[in-house]
Amino acid sequence: xxxxxxxxxxxxxxxxxxxxxxxxxxxxxxxxxxxxxxxxxxxxxxxxxxxxxxxxxxxxxxxxxxxxxxxxxxxxxxxxxxxxxxxxxxxxxxxxxxxxxxxxxxxxxxxxxxxxxxxxxxxxxxxxxxxxxxxxxxxxxxxxxxxxxxxxxxxxxxxxxxxxxxxxxxxxxxxxxxxxxxxxxxxxxxxxxxxxxxxxxxxxxxxxxxxxxxxxxxxxxxxxxxxxxxxxxxxxxxxxxxxxxxxxxxxxxxxxxxxxxxxxxxxxxxxxxxxxxxxxxxxxxxxxxxxxxxxxxxxxxxxxxxxxxxxxxxxxxxxxxxxxxxxxxxxxxxxxxxxxxxxxxxxxxxxxxxxxxxxxxxxxxxxxxxxxxxxxxxxxxxxxxxxxxxxxxxxxxxxxxxxxxxxxxxxxxxxxxxxxxxxxxxxxxxxxxxxxxxxxxxxxxxxxxxxxxxxxxxxxxxxxxxxxxxxxxxxxxxxxxxxxxxxxxxxxxxxxxxxxxxxxxxxxxxxxxxxxxxxxxxxxxxxxxxxxxxxxxxxxxxxxxxxxxxxxxxxxxxxxxxxxxxxxxxxxxxxxxxxxxxxxxxxxxxxxxxxxxxxxxxxxxxxxxxxxxxxxxxxxxxxxxxxxxxxxxxxxxxxxx
Numbered sequence: 001x002x003x004x005x006x007x008x009x010x011x012x013x014x015x016x017x018x019x020x021x022x023x024x025x026x027x028x029x030x031x032x033x034x035x036x037x038x039x040x041x042x043x044x045x046x047x048x049x050x051x052x053x054x055x056x057x058x059x060x061x062x063x064x065x066x067x068x069x070x071x072x073x074x075x076x077x078x079x080x081x082x083x084x085x086x087x088x089x090x091x092x093x094x095x096x097x098x099x100x101x102x103x104x105x106x107x108x109x110x111x112x113x114x115x116x117x118x119x120x121x122x123x124x125x126x127x128x129x130x131x132x133x134x135x136x137x138x139x140x141x142x143x144x145x146x147x148x149x150x151x152x153x154x155x156x157x158x159x160x161x162x163x164x165x166x167x168x169x170x171x172x173x174x175x176x177x178x179x180x181x182x183x184x185x186x187x188x189x190x191x192x193x194x195x196x197x198x199x200x201x202x203x204x205x206x207x208x209x210x211x212x213x214x215x216x217x218x219x220x221x222x223x224x225x226x227x228x229x230x231x232x233x234x235x236x237x238x239x240x241x242x243x244x245x246x247x248x249x250x251x252x253x254x255x256x257x258x259x260x261x262x263x264x265x266x267x268x269x270x271x272x273x274x275x276x277x278x279x280x281x282x283x284x285x286x287x288x289x290x291x292x293x294x295x296x297x298x299x300x301x302x303x304x305x306x307x308x309x310x311x312x313x314x315x316x317x318x319x320x321x322x323x324x325x326x327x328x329x330x331x332x333x334x335x336x337x338x339x340x341x342x343x344x345x346x347x348x349x350x351x352x353x354x355x356x357x358x359x360x361x362x363x364x365x366x367x368x369x370x371x372x373x374x375x376x377x378x379x380x381x382x383x384x385x386x387x388x389x390x391x392x393x394x395x396x397x398x399x400x401x402x403x404x405x406x407x408x409x410x411x412x413x414x415x416x417x418x419x420x421x422x423x424x425x426x427x428x429x430x431x432x433x434x435x436x437x438x439x440x441x442x443x444x445x446x447x448x449x450x451x452x453x454x455x456x457x458x459x460x461x462x463x464x465x466x467x468x469x470x471x472x473x474x475x476x477x478x479x480x481x482x483x484x485x486x487x488x489x490x491x492x493x494x495x496x497x498x499x500x501x502x503x504x505x506x507x508x509x510x511x512x513x514x515x516x517x518x519x520x521x522x523x524x525x526x527x528x529x530x531x532x533x534x535x536x537x538x539x540x541x542x543x544x545x546x547x548x549x550x551x552x553x554x555x556x557x558x559x560x561x562x563x564x565x566x567x568x569x570x571x572x573x574x575x576x577x578x579x580x581x582x583x584x585x586x587x588x589x590x591x592x593x594x595x596x597x598x599x600x601x602x603x604x605x606x607x608x609x610x611x612x613x614x615x616x617x618x619x620x621x622x623x624x625x626x627x628x629x630x631x632x633x634x635x636x637x638x639x640x641x
Contacts (some may be wrong), residue, residue, distance in 0.1 A: 017197065031097060042172050070086070071146070116541060250341070251342075253338055257331050316336065354582065372564050424515060437497050
């Protein structure tokens with residue numbers, strides 16, 4: 001199975017890292033945008049709607065309170081003055097209702113809003129109709145009926161406001177739950193993306209170390225042993241299909257050529273010894289030629305090997321050997337050319353690895369910087385949520401305070417209603433006592449009348465008696481005078497009692513009206529207390545939800561800071577790998593390599609020639625000499641014929 005190339009592997013690692021970074025960034029951005037959207041809905045929709053409803057309710061209560069004062073007024077001038085005071089309150093209520101229109105967010109809320117607007121218009125029309133004649137509401141019968149009708153309309157508006165408050169409270173709770181759910185999903189996705197990123201980073205480091213650095217170190221050690229003359233060690237990784245495998249196979253070819261040269265040299269020595277023993281006389285002349293050929297071949301190979309040991313791979317043995325050693329020269333040149341090409345490819349691969357690792361380090365730095373920016377954004381979001389939570393908590397405290405005030409007002413109004421009932425009962429008893437006093441005075445008047453008649457009869461009888469009855473006539477006159485005075489005093493007392501009874505009756509009627517109004521006020525304060533309780537409970541729940549969201553965002557901020565630290569650590573590791581890559585490039589740079597274009601041109605000429613005609617050794621040597629001599633010039637690394 002062929003392995004992937006180093007360039008392909010590094011590109012795949014970079015793609016995986018970039019994909020993981022993009023996934024983590026997209027998940028974080030989308031999650032924060034969703035949470036911010038839900039918080040914005042709570043802040044700019046639900047809380048604003050609840051505040052607007054509270055303003056409408058306050059204006060409505062002020063309008064109703066002033067209207068109650070109008071019903072309690074005893075003169076048309078007082079009713080007119082209160083009507084002038086109630087007009088600005090009505091305009092403020094209309095403005096508050098109209099300001100709620102942009103905050104409507106659902107069909108149900110829109111229907112309730114239109115219902116509230118129509119109820120307010122009916123309420124104002126009824127008020128204007130009732131108080132068109134300032135003298136009419138002062139009548140107790142008409143005023144009571146009108147007050148009951150207006151109270152019913154005001155209670156209908158209060159019920160609509162309570163429904164709107166409930167809708168906005170439920171909607172705020174749904175936004176808070178949706179934000180919490182979105183945060184949980186975003187947190188899981190971000191953790192998953194960063195886990196994949198961490199696994200990819202660890203895997204990339206292990207792959208670079210195990211598949212590149214460690215094999216190159218072993219190959220470098222094998223090259224040093226081969227340069228020292230040890231040809232028994234086989235080069236590892238020859239079965240790999242990447243650049244490392246190409247390097248290993250090229251070095252193995254070079255080692256095989258060196259072993260073959262040594263074997264040929266040994267065989268030549270053996271043949272020489274055999275020729276000296278069997279044909280000493282015949283080979284005297286050939287001995288010199290053989291020695292010259294051998295010296296030429298071994299000398300050329302020795303010089304070539306010394307130059308190779310010195311790190312020079314840019315030359316070719318251009319001097320032709322004797323026919324029996326010519327295959328050795330050709331094989332050596334081909335092996336040297338292949339080794340030089342392999343080292344050139346390895347140098348290019350090391351350069352590619354260096355660039356890839358530098359890009360990885362740059363990407364890691366960018367990742368760390370973006371993670372730090374995300375951490376700063378999370379801190380700002382946490383601060384904004386904390387501010388909202390503080391505002392909601394303050395609203396909850398104010399709602400509790402308003403609820404306590406409502407409870408106190410309800411208790412006070414109940415006490416006032418009870419006292420008013422007791423006053424009405426006392427005045428009723430006074431009225432009954434006044435009736436009994438009138439009956440007694442009528443009886444006294446009757447007694448005085450009968451006494452007067454008796455005194456007249458006594459006077460008549462005294463006149464008939466003459467001198468004897470004169471004293472009795474005086475007494476009868478005094479009795480009649482006293483009876484007349486008693487009658488006049490009884491009549492005066494009766495007139496005063498009747499006047500007082502009328503006043504007491506009118507006062508009792510006013511007290512009963514006040515008692516009815518206080519009962520209405522007690523019921524209205526009770527309804528207001530229930531609404532304030534609901535608002536306080538909703539504000540408390542919103543405060544708790546915002547605190548939980550703030551805690552969750554703080555946790556996400558900590559995770560982002562940890563990811564930034566991991567990215568910085570990976571950047572440091574990448575810079576360390578870049579240093580190792582520079583060292584490997586320096587080791588490869590110790591070898592003097594030929595021009596890759598000339599080597600490729602030489603290979604193309606040889607391939608074309610071998611495909612057209614059988615290869616001629618001398619012709620191939622001339623081609624190689626022409627290709628390599630173009631680079632020779634005055635360079636010391638090229639052997640000349």
